[in-house]
Amino acid sequence: MNISFNWIDELAGLDGELKSPRVLADRLTMIAAAVEKVETVGAGLDEIVAAKVLEVGPHPNADRLSICKIDRGDGLVLDVVCGAPVIVKGGLYPHIAPGGTLPGGFSIESRKIRGELSHGMLCSEVELELGRDKSGIMQLSDEINPGVSVANVLGFPDTRLTLDLNPNRVDLACHIGVAREVGHSNEIQERVFDGPTWSPKWKDGDSRAKGAGVTICVEMPDRCSRYMAAVVRGVRVGPSPPWLTGRLMAAGSRSINNVVDATNYILLERNQPLHAFDLTSLRRSQVSIRAARDGEKLTTLDGEERKLMGSATVIADSDRAVALAGVMGGLDTEVTTDTVDVLIECAAFDPKGVRETARVAGLSTDASYRFERGIDQYAQERALIRCVELVLAVAGGEADLEGVRVGIEPTPTEDLPLRIQRVNQVLGLELEDTDVDRALTPIGLATVHPDSTSPDLLSVDGTMRIQVPGWRTDITREIDLVEEVARRIGFEEFPEKERRFRPSVVPNDPTVEKAARVRRVLVSRGLFEARSLPFMPEEYRGNRQIVAVPNPLSEAESYLRASMVPVLLRRLEHNFARGNRDVRLFEIGTVFCDQQLSSTNETDIEGARVVESQRVGIVLTGGRYPEHWSQDLVDVDVWDVKGLAEEITEQLCGARLLAVHENDMSELDSLGTSWLDWPRFRAVKSGKTIGVAGRVVSSSVDAPPWAASVFGLEFELEAVEKRLPTSYYETSQYPAVQRDLSVTLPVEVEASSVEKALHDVTSDLLESVRLFDVYEGDELGKGRRALGWAFRFRASDRTLTDQDVESEMLRLSDALEEQFDARIRKS
């Protein structure tokens, strides 16, 4: 919303420091609506004067140019070359003489244009930095004299404030609304128009009325509760007087002609949308408010042909739709320079109906914005009268003595009760009824005096009654009034006090602690946390059920993320594209629809069950550690990934990590891990797979030739356990004994099963087993390999003897030979 500072000043009679636009802007920001921008309008126009065009002739060398003879009021006649399509002989236009400077800093010199000398130029709105209309030179009213300062007659300079209105405060979309906030609502000074007054004789009807030579018929009372009309005959449509043009420009609106400008002025002054019809083009002088017919067409003022549906509301004459009710007028009944008689509409259209009409037409206008949010139903008559008076003042003509009113008069608003105790309960203040009255009265929220004989009495039993004015359609409840009290006091005026509080009874969500634990571990392992948008393209679907986004922003975002790794792989590719070979990323986020574990949140969407759960995803590639001159570069390999996976599985989740055989896909399908190649692992907890890890299949990543192997891990956050305090055990003070054992085994024998057997047969003297060597070579015989283990023995109560250790070793080697076709290698 754009507001003219001068206009506010005129209405509110600003005084003191509010006379400064900056101060006014700050005040409005703090009590009403944020001011986003403060800009000067019409500065630097000192050298622009009104010039009268005496003659318009063709340019000898250019069809599109004309040569105008102009009078600047100083008796001289100057030639000016002009490129505007229409220049009216006798019209007045802003002119800048040679030697002058435009507001943008552009200096004007006498120069030849296509061979003809031009003495300065006639200016458009754009050149004067007053507006955006490039279509032609800005025509001024004929009533001003050549030679006068254009800035002066337009009322410039002015300051334009751009307000960011809160959606409930449509009343601030007009100048009187803003003036009430900074002045006093009972002391608003409306501009006095220089013309006759209009006191109509009303012709009323519930759904139909005749008067002023027109018939008004409201067929859809639910979409239009009230329709008023006035008729002015014999107007002279032309440029507006400069004060009106200047006001509209300062408020960011464009001057069109004096009649249309009058309706716009009233809109900007008091928020009532009005529309002027060319009365002659309304067939049979008939106006009806009805539903549009399906497929009915209407060309609106902007020149667009709109195809309508029955849910839209139109204004129609006897034959056809002539306007979109509450949204925009039609081109056929537009007020033009040929118009002589006008009908001025002032209606109350239903917010929902206007919203629907605007939706059907695909239009949003100043009028629809206001109707959708609610207009002041009690101020309509005043708005129409004032509009008629403004038309008479700026366009002449004569108003028909009859005005027409159709529909029911709005019932008076009810007073709202306001308990002082409630105000103080919510705000924490100790206000009395006088304080509340003082805060609310200036903005028109008047206290209803319970006893007319004692004007000082404001409340009964601590309850006040507040009369809500028609323009405050947002105030319907006591709490709305409490807000007004707080706002009018000023939020920044509240005292600051620490209050005692009781801590929350709501327990912390355990997931938060789980995520924090995962983050600590992964960050300590050199990983960075990423955050990706949780959308994915259809190609990651696999054979799973995933959740489609019905109105996605792009195809790559047409489904909700169903697993973490594929989305993280895109982040990996981003790093590859930047030439980064070493990438270590993790992310904790929500996946939708992979039915793992029992999830906290389940929803039925379109009949399908959607499960929402939190997952951790990891992608890794590149060097195991940063390159250093002393070492060879070693890349992350599957054993690093297995180690990380074990750490997560065993230490964080209290689960087991299993190697998955190359041909076994059964467990993985259900996880939707189409990215997972071999070698791969899965984490199992209570018989359920809670995570997977392994090499990423090369077709899942767009990797450059210099990239190392890519690995991925994904597991359920739910499976992470709360960290429990560990209990101390005593460590032995006696020395350990180490023995190595090398055996050859058939290659099919898995290391893990051998280790399990070793643990099964040994006594508690065996402290640790560590595989130190894996060797495959032809000399071992076909289908065999050699494995070497280092065993550490220790007793808690004595130093072990050779005999102790030998007997342990014998047991171990016997077990291997018995169970696995192992052959002990002598060293």
Add this chain to the structure above:
Amino acid sequence: MTLSGASLLDQLSAVEESGFDAIQKARNPDMLEVARVHYLGRNGQLADAMALIADVPSNARREVGQRANAVKKGLTAALEQQAKSFTGNASEGVTVRDSTLPARTRWVGGVHPVTRVIDEICDIFADLGFSRVQGPEIESLWYNFSALNIPLDHPAADTMDTFYLDDEFVLRTHTSPMQARVMENHQPPVRVMVPGLAYRRDSFDPSHAPAFEQIEGLAVDEGVDFIEFRSAIRHFVHQFFGKSTESRFRPSFYPFTEPSAEVDVSCTVCGGSGCSTCKRTGWVTIMGSGMVDPAVFEAVGYDPERYTGYAFGMGPARIAMVRHGIPDMRLLYEGDMAFLEQFS
């Protein structure tokens, strides 16, 4: 079959050239071994070429043979040279004498700057008795709109471009639905922080993302008033942004709070004199907030006459951008290592 001496000499030169190249690019013994086998191995490229010497006319054999030996010698020497550049050999003798050589480092990781903002905010409010909870990202229309006093056909619902999943469920447009969920399940005193993702159909641009983090705060009990609300938020501003940061409360509108306020803090980038971060106003809006609307209490079955409270919502991504001077929101969601390393 015969072969011209010249063509075999060309072949040897080609082997020599690509062999040197491969050896020099080898960055570790494994890669070097691959190069050795490929060029000098029993079935390597040099051996292949030498096997062809027999097909060369006898008068040229001598020259070709000498050339082949020279190539072999050269590649072998290069291989040994390269091998020395690896472990041990390379560092021997230099480590002790030149202690200005660069140190050995290890990878360091880091949490995302937005996570850090979320954690810090929640920690500050934990001191004021707030616990931390999370909620579903797919929400019903009831929780996302109706329970929060947002009529579905009201223009207020328009301002949030919603991802509708079907007639009943949406991707939540804010974290506020958890206000209703928490109150339905607990009686006051309720004080919770709810961080999480929210979704809006905004295109991905420097200041918008279709999915973004939000933190909801809610405090409800008997006697919670506007003064407590404002004092709590000011406490947070001072803790999070620093004692010298100014803040201001100004009127706003949310269907689920009344009075509603937006909270601005003085721009930490320019100190209030005006810059591009604060759009030349000197102020940056950090939260929408207000006293819980009685209609919300009614929706969740609280007695609005007995209980009062305050609620607020913040965008940690935006706060992270202001804090670190990050000009484009998209940088937060790229997963770029060079970006993330700056915050480790």
